[in-house]
Amino acid sequence: MGIILGENQYGKAENRVVRIYRDSPRHEIKDINVGTSLRGDFSAAHLDGDQRKVLPTDTQKQTAYAYAKEKGIESIEKYALALAYRFVDNNEPVEGARIEVEEYSWERAVVDGVEHDHTWVRKGQEVRTADITVEGKGDDQKTWVIGGLKDLVVLKSTGSEFHDFLEDEYTVLEPTNDRVMSTSLVAKWRFTTTDVDWEVVYPAVKQIIVEKFATVHSLALQQTLFQIGKAILEAFEYIAEVKLSAPNIHHFVYDLSRFGLENNNEVFNADDRPYGLIQATVTRDDAPDAGPSWTPQRAWLS
Amino acid sequence: MGIILGENQYGKAENRVVRIYRDSPRHEIKDINVGTSLRGDFSAAHLDGDQRKVLPTDTQKQTAYAYAKEKGIESIEKYALALAYRFVDNNEPVEGARIEVEEYSWERAVVDGVEHDHTWVRKGQEVRTADITVEGKGDDQKTWVIGGLKDLVVLKSTGSEFHDFLEDEYTVLEPTNDRVMSTSLVAKWRFTTTDVDWEVVYPAVKQIIVEKFATVHSLALQQTLFQIGKAILEAFEYIAEVKLSAPNIHHFVYDLSRFGLENNNEVFNADDRPYGLIQATVTRDDAPDAGPSWTPQRAWLS
C-alpha cells in the first residue's frame, strides 16, 4: 500500500531518581532526571498491536531505579552507559538505546563553618546533562557519549559590541560599541571515547565556558560561541564536536532622558520575548561520524 | 588548525504578533508566535566577528511585524512562506531560512446568542504550528512546508489494552485489557506542494486525529499513532510524511480496596512524571527527500 513506518522510538521520560550514599555518616547525594528510549524494529507493535518485541516503558523505569542501586551513580555518563548497554545487550529486539540524564547539583549546608554530613542546599545554577546512544550488538556495537549543560545564565556588562551588520529596508537597529551581553547557555560536547574521567572533565569544560564568555571581547554572540567551542576542543583531544545554543537575552537601555536623567548603560529593561537565538557547531575537521547521537528523546519532535 | 565551524543558524525567536483585521465592523484576529532563523555561510561572524553578512535578528523581527501588515496572515503557512522567501531572496548571504509559527485560536464571544463583532475568548485547546524551510536561490530553490499541532490533550476511558509484552527480570507491570489512555499529542505533517488550501486542510487533519484516537481499539499507543498517520496520508495525497510524539499520561487505578471500596476503573491518579513517550513516523515509501525540513530552531539543541 506504500504507507510504511519510518523512524521511531519509545521509552520512559523524566524518572526522578535520587540516590543517597550512606555508607559513612557523611552521606552523598545524586539527584537526577532520567529518560530512556529504545530503537529497533517495532513495526509489529505499530502495525498489528503486537507487543512481543516491546519491553514496557514501565520496565525501563524499574531498571533505571534498580541500576541506581546495583550500578550506582558515580557519574551520570557512567550510569547512563550502563543503562544503555543493559537495554541493547539484554533484549534481542532492541537495536539501539538513547539515555538522557539531567543532574541537579547540591552543596552541603554549612553549620558553624563546617559542612554538614547529611543536609544540602540545591545549588540551582546550571543543569548538567548526558546523552548516551548505543547502537548495534556485539562487535558492531557503537557508542556515543555527549556531555553538556543547560540553563547556565551569564552576563557581561561591557566588552560586547555589535555593528557593521548587513542592512535592508527593515533595518532600524542602531549599532553599538558597548552593550550588555547575556545568555542562558545550552552547550553539548561529543566525546570520541568512553575512557574519560567524567567528574574531572565536566567542571573543566564549564570553567572554560565561563572564562571565554568573560574574556573574549565580543563583536557578536557568534564569535563568543565559536571561541568557547574552540577552547573546549583545544583542551580535550577526546572531544570532537561542540554544539552551542544561546538565546540573546536582550537588555535594553531604558530611556530616562525624558525625565532629565542620564543613562550611561546603567539601567536596563531585561526583556522576555522575543529574543535572539544564536546556534553554532564547532567541530574538528576529522571528527568521527556523529551517527544518531544528536537525535534526542524529549525534543524528538518539537 | 583543524577546528572549523559546523552547522549553524541564527534568528529571532518568539515574536508575539497579533493582527487585527478591522475593515468592517466585524473584526478578525490572528494571534501568533513567530520564530525566524537564517542559514548560510556566516563563518566570518563566528571566526572574526565580521557582521557584514549578518542581517540582524532585530531586522528579522521588524520584518515579521511589517509583513503582518504588508502580506497579512491569511494562514500561518502562507505568511511564513512569504517571510522565508523574503529573507532568502532579498539577502545575498542568506542561503536558507527556517520560519516557525505557533497560532493560538480564539472563538467569538457570544452575547444574547449572537457572535460579537470585536470580542473573543481564547480557545485554549491545541496550538497550531507551521514550520517552513526554504533553501537555495533561483531555479535551485527548494521549499518544505510542515503543518502541525501540539498540546492536543485527548483521553479515552476504555478501548485500550496493553499485554503480551516482552518481559525481563525487571518487568513487574501487570497486563491489562482495559485501561485509560491519554496523551498530549504533537503531530506534524509534511506537504509535497505549496498549492494547498491551508485553512481547509488543518481542521480536516485535526478531525482525523481525534476520530482515529477515538475509534481505533488500541493494543498500544504505537498502534494508535500509526493508524492516525496512515489515515492522514490516505486522506491527503500531497502529504508525504507524518510524525507523532505522544507522552503516555499515566492514569493509575487508585487502590481503594484498603478502604473496602471497589474501584472498577472509576477513580484514577493522573501522574505527572515519569511518563511513557511514544514517537513514530508514518511515511509514504516514495516520499520526497525531507532535506533539512525537520531541523528545528527553538529545539535545535535540547
Added chain:
Amino acid sequence: MGIILGENQYGKAENRVVRIYRDSPRHEIKDINVGTSLRGDFSAAHLDGDQRKVLPTDTQKQTAYAYAKEKGIESIEKYALALAYRFVDNNEPVEGARIEVEEYSWERAVVDGVEHDHTWVRKGQEVRTADITVEGKGDDQKTWVIGGLKDLVVLKSTGSEFHDFLEDEYTVLEPTNDRVMSTSLVAKWRFTTTDVDWEVVYPAVKQIIVEKFATVHSLALQQTLFQIGKAILEAFEYIAEVKLSAPNIHHFVYDLSRFGLENNNEVFNADDRPYGLIQATVTRDDAPDAGPSWTPQRAWLS
C-alpha cells in the same frame, strides 16, 4: 518566652483525581486537582513534635480519592463540601478545613458528527475553581463556599479607551480613545448558602463575565471589572461578593511608520512583562462576614 505559634495550617496540595462514570456505555469524566488543608490547635506538633492531633497529609490524600468514589464528583463544590465536613466532623482536633479544587473541562470527541461515548478532548479554556471553608463544630459550625474561574483569556479589539488620567513628572503615557484590551481573568464569587444548583450557576456566571467584557464600552479595566461584578450580584441574590484580578495584557501598536506602512490598530506586539494588574472587590453593602474564607492554601504565603 514570648515567642508563640500564630496562624497555621497544613494539608496535601494538588491531588490529581480523575473520576470516570461508566455505569452506561456513555461514560462521563470529572478531572480535578484537589488541595486540602486543616486548621486547629496543632501547637504540640510545632513545639514538641507531638503528632497525636495531626491527621497525616497522606490520610487527607486517601480521603480525597476515596470520596471520589463514595460521594462522587457531581459538582466540585458539593464534593469539596463533603471533604471539608468529613475532616472537621470526624477528627476532634480539627477545627477548620480549607478545600481548594480546580476542574479541567473536557468536550466529547465527535466522530462522524456524533459525540463519542468514551473519548474526550480537553477544552483548555478557563479552569473552574471552588474554595470551601468550614469552621467549627455542631451548632457553631460555619461554612463558606467560593466559586470561581481562572485563566479565562479575553480580548476586545476596540471599545476600550484610557485617558484623562492623573499625571506627574514620570508620566509619558499617551492617552488613547481606541485600544486593544485583553486580560487573563481570575474571578471568585462568594455564596451565602449551600442550597445552590452549582452546575447551573457556573456557566451562567461565566456567560455574564464574557458578555459584560464584550458590551461594556470601557474607559478603564477598573470600570469593566466593576460592571462584571455588579452584573453577577444582580443576577444571583445568593452571591454576596465578587473578587476579580485582571492582568492588563498589553498589546502595543507596532511602529510601522519607519517602513512607510500605516498601522491603524492592526498590528500589535503582545508583551509579556511587565503588565498592569487591576484587582477589585464588588460586594453587597450587607454582605455577611467573609470570615477566613479568602485565606488560601497554596497561595497562603506568596
Added chain:
Amino acid sequence: MGIILGENQYGKAENRVVRIYRDSPRHEIKDINVGTSLRGDFSAAHLDGDQRKVLPTDTQKQTAYAYAKEKGIESIEKYALALAYRFVDNNEPVEGARIEVEEYSWERAVVDGVEHDHTWVRKGQEVRTADITVEGKGDDQKTWVIGGLKDLVVLKSTGSEFHDFLEDEYTVLEPTNDRVMSTSLVAKWRFTTTDVDWEVVYPAVKQIIVEKFATVHSLALQQTLFQIGKAILEAFEYIAEVKLSAPNIHHFVYDLSRFGLENNNEVFNADDRPYGLIQATVTRDDAPDAGPSWTPQRAWLS
C-alpha cells in the same frame, strides 16, 4: 442600590529592572523584578470610568526605572521604600502603596582564579524578596517592611521522623523513624523598624534557616518550621513575626525488593504531585499590628 466597591488595588507587575554600577572598572549588578500597587479611593474609576485620580500603571513603571538611577538599588528594601513613599507622598489620591521586589543573585565569573570585573554567572539558588507597605500621609503614615526568600530547596537524608500521628479509617501511612525530608521553602519576616542594615540581616537570616533545617532532629516539618522561626526572632529583636510555607517534597523509598535488592533509604523517587504543604507563623506575643502588610499584589486572588 446596595452594590458597592470593596477592597481594591492596581499597579504594574513584573518590571524587570537591571542596574549596573560602573563607576569603577569593577562593575556591580542588581537584578530585580518589581511590582507596584496603589491603594486609595479609586471608586470614580470603577463606577464611572473617571481616571482623574488614577496614576497610570505605565507611570508606576517609569518611576521604577527612573528610581533605579535616581535612588539606586543599594538594597531592595531601601529601593522599595523609596518607591512606596514616592507614590503615597506625591499623589494626593494615593493612600497606600504596596511594593513587591524579587532579587536574583549573581556571582562573579572567576578567570585564572581571580574574580572578573564585569562578568557574572547567575547563582540560581533562592530568590530574595521584599514586600513594602506604606499607608497614610504625614504624621499618620505607617510603614511595614517584610523581608523574605523563596525557592530555597533543602534536603536532609536522615534526622527526620514521622510517627504516632492521628489515625482514622483512611489512614494507611506507615510510621517512620528515618526518612528524607526536603522542601522548597518560602519564608518571610516582618521588621518593626526601617533602621536596619538590610544587607547584613538577609544573609544572617538565610544562614539561620539552613542551620536549623540541618540541625533540628525533626519529628515533623511543623517542628522544624517553628524552630526556624523561633531562632530568627531570637537573633533579631527588630523582627516581630516570621511566616513559613513549606511543601513537603516527598521522596518515596523505591521498592527494589521485587528485584532482590535491598534499599536501605538509598534509592528514592522524588514525586511532583501531590505534596504536603505545611504553613506556620511564629510571632512575638507582643508583635505590633500587621495591618495590611501581608496583603499581596500578585497573589491577591489565587
